[in-house]
Amino acid sequence: MNYYAKPVARLIDELGKLPGIGPKTAQRLAFHLLHAPPEVAANLAKAMQEARNAIHHCSLCGNLTDVDPCFICGDERRRRDSICVVERPRDVASMEKARGFRGLYHVLHGAISPMEGVGPEQLNIRNLLKRLSGGEVKEVILATNPNVEGDATALYLSGLIRPLGIRVTRLAHGLPVGADLEYADEVTLGRALEGRQEMK
């Protein structure tokens, strides 16, 4: 049934295709866009189109970028001897927010998942090996997600990279900072125990 003028219905429809946006939210967003000053919708539309047009994958690390190499790969102040391997571009942002890492990244664009038909050949692995062949890299930090797919991917990559004589590490498992022991799941707690460290 059509309760709205066609352009409104179409806008609600397109908004409703976004992940996590149900029909009610789509409707609310549509009315917001129609009631707000015209530049709100115009700026959003422009940002979407510009991002789609300008953004591609960095030829070195595979991260999303509008310049090539990306601003991290192109940053002279970053260490070139360690590469942090992540699944998604958003993981680069998470790592950067944590601030601890000053090397370069490599984005796989996924993780090995036989259930979803994703094998190593679908991931950005060939470029990683090419980067490692230069001999400049001394350590690869595997920062894939701490779940089945991420662990499988880390294991696979470790098997490829360690024979090259490069140090391969994995982000530590353990209790999240600020967490409550009572509510930690037993697997996390087990890993936290396993990875316990000397008090300094």
Add this chain to the structure above:
Amino acid sequence: MNYYAKPVARLIDELGKLPGIGPKTAQRLAFHLLHAPPEVAANLAKAMQEARNAIHHCSLCGNLTDVDPCFICGDERRRRDSICVVERPRDVASMEKARGFRGLYHVLHGAISPMEGVGPEQLNIRNLLKRLSGGEVKEVILATNPNVEGDATALYLSGLIRPLGIRVTRLAHGLPVGADLEYADEVTLGRALEGRQEMK
């Protein structure tokens, strides 16, 4: 801090200006738009711009429309002797979904709210009185929201319209269909008792 390429950061920023979209959701939506086929972003941008360009207020009822009069006011099969007054365009859609009403609508674009500085002169009331002056309308159904602002608006409109010799009614208060008496708030329950009807 800037963890993303500029066009991505700008897209996340614009998405985050939408109501109910926090930074995490904005980020998820942005990556979805960047990873999905290009037509997803293009269609959404187009729908936004078309809706903004094509949509205006119906000169009769004030509803959002791309034609004038809107498709409800222009529908010959609808009764012209009753007008249902609502606060927002989305309320027209809600009433239409309920299907019970076959007359015309009038959209106020808000409700009287001294707290938010909205008085009768900011609402689409003058046009309503103009529509009522023709003598064709026999009943005005006040379907403003059942809250303080909606009730105040209904009271105000009733005071204006009843002297014209037009029947003024208000949507019934009562228990929502399928509700549980145990969880009904006492005001609703009180109104439901007050408005009790004979069993047929």
